[in-house]
Amino acid sequence: MARQSIEVSEKAGVRYLHFSTDWIQGAMRIQRPNALELSYTREMMAGLLLRAMPWPRDALLIGLGAGSLAKFIYHQLPATRITVVEINPQVETVARLHFRLPDDPRRLRVLIADGAEHMLQGDSRHDCILVDGFDGQARAGVLDTLPFYQACRARLSESGLLVVNLLGRERGFAASAERIRQAFDGRSLVFPSCDRGNTIVFATAGEPVDVAAGELVRRAEHWQAASGLNLLPTIARLRQAGRLRRDRLLL
Template sequence: MHPFRRRVRPAVEAMPEVEISEEGNIRSLHLGSETIQSSMDLDDPPDLVLSYSRAMMGFLLWNDDPKHILQIGLGGGSFARFIDEYLPDAVSVAVDINPQVIAVARAFFQLPEEGDFFEIVEADGADYVKIFRGSTDAILVDGFDGLQIVDALTTEDFFEDCKRALSPKGVFVTNWWSGDKRYQSFIERLLNVFEGRVIELPAATHGNVAVMAFRQSPSLTQWEALRKRADELEGRFGLEFGEFVNRLKQTNQQTAGHLLI
């Protein structure tokens, strides 16, 4: 049990109850289980505490100036705070189906001010993404129910809708757990929809993987160029992009000089 853990919102019918815990300067959100869904450093709220959330921002290697970002799954607002701090010109929309998650995030997780650049939408992300057509530069999917990723966020139909929503240089990024027995079937569906333009970036801990799929083949695939880009981005965003490139090389298909996407 995490210190200072408390239930802050009762479960909505068919949805897990929302709890928060605090340990030292880290505040975390839980959905009906011990599993941490999202964490915030009270001394540095924009920092991405969990390794999977850091890995998901690896898409910035290919587009470090996105104009529109769609988040499916608000959680404790980790991406919202990071985007507000480091990508202030980006319009960010966070969609969550659970009204209690939204209420807790607003009350306890120092979300950015809602307005022209940040919006929260209470909706089913699998439905909401359908309103976009070639207009969002990144889709970040982190939709767990407390135990596993929501089924509706792993179907070929959902992936097709996300592909249609992306701009020409857009990237779809999802957080999956490599220990899920369905993991390989998820990958195969994504490969089919995105015509093979899929890479896996393992997080540093807990078996999470940031899986990325590209609307079009990116031009930046040379390892030397990727390492140069990583060096440029590390100081700007405070993330370990060099290590991301190392993990990409360990995990994905490649030639001597190129990442194959």
């Protein structure tokens, strides 16, 4: 992948990461550096509604960006080990200099490597795999292929969840969602699109997800009180879109 020119900008108290374009790769509110500023990043943490604590013990992130997801997990889930795979070493440098990425290799390890190759060649298992990797033109490339999603499935623990951000794939969205569905034998759930147009997909091949709507709300209220993460709008959108069956979230 060709290296992109990385730019950092600020507006109205928010610092943004860009790759050669106006397209935002990440954001941090300067007064709340460890909060999830962008709505799609909050939705990517909805696995906290699908699995009971303590979960996840081990998280793998494909794509670092401004480090928002890595920072949230690091500060709000102190028992979780985090590995981030990022192809561009400049991104790690910028995340540390401008976005307050913690320097704690015992809990937060950043590997400079190709995310697809890492998944296809390794054998470690993870409770949560979050895929949010794109080039400067919002293209996921090999990170949006059936072999990659199959490799992700093979690397999940029994309680593992795959979480994929489908940003920038409007024309091929149905094909992307179908590849995930096929890799997981139909056990995938497409969340309604966020206000920024991102669509998040969850998938699992292990323990079933079966959570009553009331329990979803209870968990969301817990995380809002504990961390400021507000997933109540996500639950409302899931209900409105008919994603709850018999008033339960099933996967």
